[in-house]
Amino acid sequence: MEKSLLRKLPKVDDLLKNEKIAPFFITMPREKVTDAIRTVTNLKRAQILNGEISTLCDEDIVNEILATLSVSNRKSLRPVINATGVVLHTNLGRANLSQSARDAVNSVISNYSTLEYDPQAGSRGSRHVHVEKVIQKILGVEACMVVNNNASATMLSMAAMGRGKEMIVSRGELVEIGGSFRIPDVMKESQATLVEVGTTNKTRAADYRKAITENTAAIIKVHTSNYKIIGFTEEATLGELRTLCDEADLPLIYDMGSGLMLDLHEYGVDEPNVKDAIKSGADIVLFSGDKLLGGPQAGIIVGKKEYIDRMKAHPLARVVRIDKMTIAALEATFNEYYNEETAKKNIPVLKMITMSMEEMEKKALLLKEKIDRIGVFETAVEDTTGVVGGGSAPSSVLKSVAVSITGGGFTSEKVEKLLRKGDLPIVARIKDEKVLFDIRTVFDDELDLIADKLREIAGK
Numbered sequence: 001m002e003k004s005l006l007r008k009l010p011k012v013d014d015l016l017k018n019e020k021i022a023p024f025f026i027t028m029p030r031e032k033v034t035d036a037i038r039t040v041t042n043l044k045r046a047q048i049l050n051g052e053i054s055t056l057c058d059e060d061i062v063n064e065i066l067a068t069l070s071v072s073n074r075k076s077l078r079p080v081i082n083a084t085g086v087v088l089h090t091n092l093g094r095a096n097l098s099q100s101a102r103d104a105v106n107s108v109i110s111n112y113s114t115l116e117y118d119p120q121a122g123s124r125g126s127r128h129v130h131v132e133k134v135i136q137k138i139l140g141v142e143a144c145m146v147v148n149n150n151a152s153a154t155m156l157s158m159a160a161m162g163r164g165k166e167m168i169v170s171r172g173e174l175v176e177i178g179g180s181f182r183i184p185d186v187m188k189e190s191q192a193t194l195v196e197v198g199t200t201n202k203t204r205a206a207d208y209r210k211a212i213t214e215n216t217a218a219i220i221k222v223h224t225s226n227y228k229i230i231g232f233t234e235e236a237t238l239g240e241l242r243t244l245c246d247e248a249d250l251p252l253i254y255d256m257g258s259g260l261m262l263d264l265h266e267y268g269v270d271e272p273n274v275k276d277a278i279k280s281g282a283d284i285v286l287f288s289g290d291k292l293l294g295g296p297q298a299g300i301i302v303g304k305k306e307y308i309d310r311m312k313a314h315p316l317a318r319v320v321r322i323d324k325m326t327i328a329a330l331e332a333t334f335n336e337y338y339n340e341e342t343a344k345k346n347i348p349v350l351k352m353i354t355m356s357m358e359e360m361e362k363k364a365l366l367l368k369e370k371i372d373r374i375g376v377f378e379t380a381v382e383d384t385t386g387v388v389g390g391g392s393a394p395s396s397v398l399k400s401v402a403v404s405i406t407g408g409g410f411t412s413e414k415v416e417k418l419l420r421k422g423d424l425p426i427v428a429r430i431k432d433e434k435v436l437f438d439i440r441t442v443f444d445d446e447l448d449l450i451a452d453k454l455r456e457i458a459g460k
């Protein structure tokens, strides 16, 4: 029995010539194709020897090989449909770029560019100028530098301004941003000495004043992006710290995190914005490119030229330097902010956050209809809540609209799992035994893709 089954197992050479498998040689390395064939035939052989199967069908074997091939052909980094309602989902790549940023990246990606070349002068230029021009215009700052991410910006400013000296931070602001990025540890790496003042819940301007010595290099204020201390609390404002820094002739550094450029309070987003931060007197303001700014991963440092020149000349500057793709995307993203109204439409992150309930309801109904056409699931349009995410605005709740599905003979866990296991993973949430597609973070052209996947899951 076993032996006759084993004899029926197709030969690798024959499978290589199979009319459905052979075309893969055009798009894939031969080795990958043979690997997939071996994986499947070895599995079948083991199943026969263990007595797990008693029949063999060539067509099934070929189909299994095709499935294995399409999985091994997948890119590891590939698009995902975000139906979680979390706008800045750190695991899903935070901000998605505007069309203008995508075009800008495309235009420099496979051509030579003016990255460090001044075509007017015919001589060497600086990679910093491209973003500096537009940032100076929009934010009215003296100088600017962009680095790999805001973590690098923090590290570089501490190293360039505080090495061998003391920097004062409130005990209420010694944040961990994620992973191993903790303000005290970064400070240690930058060889500046951390001077903690105040307490977890209360720090006053007087606490900073008492800590100032001859060896103080700066006062740093860190926005507590990913948590809120509520109740019996007090913190020194930027204005108070400005006064203090003027008296003591010290620079004031503000790590504000999100890079929010507009006032989004009316949409429920409770975050400081860059313009207010600059106006309130910080000498240096640091923020991320791919949070509420809505651009590529980057750290943006704006403020006084004297300090930023020091950072540009620091050896770490080369270590945290950004690539031309990022510069292109960032320049285009900042260009959008010349007009705040169009920025809200063109920058996906802002568009999602400012989307009206009516618009979301319309989109949700469209998705519901598409899913209803499969005729398998019970669906409903429901109100739900999303968050900004990405370690921003922890207490902000975004009122949102979702399509929920149940039924079809599947548990919600099963559907959620099948949704994310395909070539194009669809990440949804489960709530009250239902699978929820939060419509806020789903693009219009993804509605059909969600419905198609559900149809496939339903076997229709």
Ligand SMILES: *Cc1c(COP(=O)(O)O)cnc(C)c1O
Residues within 6 Å of the ligand: 149, 150, 151, 152, 154, 177, 222, 223, 224, 225, 226, 255, 256, 257, 258, 287, 288, 289, 298, 299, 391
């Ligand atoms: C997010 C954040 C950072 C880290 O920024 P990345 O761009 O993720 O490196 C640093 N400081 C604050 C206050 C933040 O919110």
